[in-house]
Amino acid sequence: MTDRVPMTPEGHARLEVELKRLKSEERPKIVREIETARAHGDLSENAEYHAAKERQGHIEGRISLLEDKLARAQVIDGTGQGTDRVSFGATVVLSDADSGEEVSYRIVGEDEADVSLGMISVTSPIARALMGKELDASVQVRVPKGMRELEILEIRFDPPS
Template identity: 40%
Template sequence: MEYMSEEGYNKILAELKQLESVDLPRVREAIAEARAQGDLSENFEYHAAKREQGRILSRIRFKQRVLEHARILDRTILETDTVGLLSKVELTNLANNAKMTYMIVSPHEADIKEGKMSIKSPIAQALTGKKAGDTVTVKVPAGTMQLHIDSVTL
């Protein structure tokens, strides 16, 4: 079981519907068209479409499993003063005074470009359970970071 936000759940559900109702029928049509051209042994379009179908079917199965094991987290029961899942955390890197803001989310919702960090990342693991004003030391692939938690909100 994996907890996630309602927004993340709905995004995965929408992607699944897109795969099932648009992408899969499109690739099945491409397979049918390529098959109609005759000799399949040297038909590049047929083999490419079959590979694409396999990729889409695999993606559909993965998304179905994610949704099957997902539980939407009720924000009203979450603590607002400590870092946890769905917390928005403002940080300062003490080495260079760089300010960062991240939302801690499930691994399936993580997107650093959108400011969403996986709860399973080293930084989020170190921050979990901490409060505003705390300083944490985190081992990351590039070395060690010292981060000061400026604020925690939901």
């Protein structure tokens, strides 16, 4: 797969830290656990050995996934971009036309998304509707609860935290 994976510099750094930890700490630890379990004798009935091998498979799978994402990463640094249009990395303050409620979302890569922190994936319905729109524009978005009309009140690029 050659699709690029958009992410912020912070998201890229978090994935690199996780990959380094898995390779330098978790992988050697699980190898030691397997060796210890193997020393207990008959592997056909050794639950400790089989559990360690299963954990090793999960760790190796996560390492492969992270290596793939980092290899395909398209790191997009939004700082310094204009605030006239919504783009990747922007924090967008919106007003819900029905409730009048103001919400703020930062548009980030899929691995960085956390709605509870106000970070939505670039592939989410709201982000897709906002991308490229100008300040004061209104957009209609279909969300699980139905249609929402949102007005763009502010577009900004916050410095990395």
